[in-house]
Amino acid sequence: MTSAPDSDLPAKLGKPAERALAAAGIQHLSDLTSWTERDVAALHGVGPTAIAKLRTALAERGKSFA
Template identity: 55%
Template structure:
């Protein structure tokens, strides 16, 4: 059975500055938009291979600009 290919990163609104590995890891994990990240904590996202502290900081700032935040 062929492996399911995730949607291209271009379909998400994740900041490019977060880095391609982090954006791809989020998409593979099922997150498609910044608003989806409100359902996850920083700790949960840091557990994803490719998501590090720098990506979390950038994503936190992008969420804050939209009045959103990670799950506590």
């Protein structure tokens, strides 16, 4: 499963993280602004590396987790 074509999530997320985010309805970085970092990390398949990539991508756009 790859990110949706219009998704702005980092391209180098692992497949388990991509599946976990998709299952939670997260397709865009803006979706993460209503989630806490802790809640995203609790999703099965989302580990510290994915969280770091998401945090960096959010920061690059002036956004952050809730």
